[in-house]
Every structure is written in structure tokens, then in C-alpha cells.
Amino acid sequence: MSDETVELGVQLLERLEHEELSLAEVVDRLETITSDPTTTRTILDTAEKRGIVDREDGIIRPTGGRFLRFQSEVVEKKGDFTCRRCGASISTGYFMRLQAGEHGPFGSSCIRKVTGRES
Structure with missing residues (x-):
């Protein structure tokens, strides 16, 4: 697992436009970066520690509100x-x-x- 992969995953979670997602839906998105369960767990843990997502009962709620701009990002x-x-x-x-x-x-x-x- 590389630090770059974890950081890419955390930044992807930071930019999601959903109010909430199931854990399965979040894993679906993270699988575009990694299929390794340990890396996926590290991405989720890191995002939670940084306050990028809240996790509760299998529901992930992004807290950032920093959506991707389709023209520039x-x-x-x-x-x-x-x-x-x-x-x-x-x-x-x-x-x-x-x-x-x-x-x-x-x-x-x-x-x-x-x-x-x-x-």
C-alpha cells in the first residue's frame, strides 16, 4: 500500500457529492483506486480521522462539500x-x-x- 494511493482515495472521498452512501457504495468508488481491502480500510480510517467523512452503522457521510468542478477538475x-x-x-x-x-x-x-x- 502506497501513501499516494491512500491520499488519492481520501481526496476522492472528500469530493463526493452524496449526502450519504452505504459502505458498499463507497467501496464501489474506492475500487477504482484499489482492490486491496487493507488499503480501502486505511483510506476510510484516514478520511474519518481527518473529518472528511463520518461513519455510523455502515453509512458514510461526506462532510466536505467540495465537489469536483467538471470544467476544471x-x-x-x-x-x-x-x-x-x-x-x-x-x-x-x-x-x-x-x-x-x-x-x-x-x-x-x-x-x-x-x-x-x-x-
Whole structure:
């Protein structure tokens, strides 16, 4: 587990547009970064310690309210990509620009799902 992976996961949680998510929904988003359960747990623990999320009874509530701006923090690139969430082949990839680094690519519906623009 790298510090960069943990930081990317924490920053992803910080930018979610949901009022609350189930633990399973949060893990679905974090699996775009890591499939390692220990790293996922470390990301959640770190986010909670920093006050980025509140956890209670399997419900995660982001506290930040710092949503991604689609024009400047989500960039679109043309090319041959595989969506990090669903595995589909895509010709337009959407990448999140977080302080810890760029995260993606995602297809158009998966980027909305991961960020919380669509349930």
C-alpha cells in the first residue's frame, strides 16, 4: 500500500457529492483506486480521522462539500481507454484532477456515478 494511493482515495472521498452512501457504495468508488481491502480500510480510517467523512452503522457521510468542478477538475481526453469502474472500452475518457494526482479514465456515465452526479 502506497501513501499516494491512500491520499488519492481520501481526496476522492472528500469530493463526493452524496449526502450519504452505504459502505458498499463507497467501496464501489474506492475500487477504482484499489482492490486491496487493507488499503480501502486505511483510506476510510484516514478520511474519518481527518473529518472528511463520518461513519455510523455502515453509512458514510461526506462532510466536505467540495465537489469536483467538471470544467476544471474533470478533464476529457480522446483516445483508446478502459473505464476504471466498469471495464468498458471508451474513446473519450474523463479524468479527475485531485491534488494527489489524476484519477481515471472513466466513461461518461461512470464519472457521474463515481462523483455522485448520478445515482
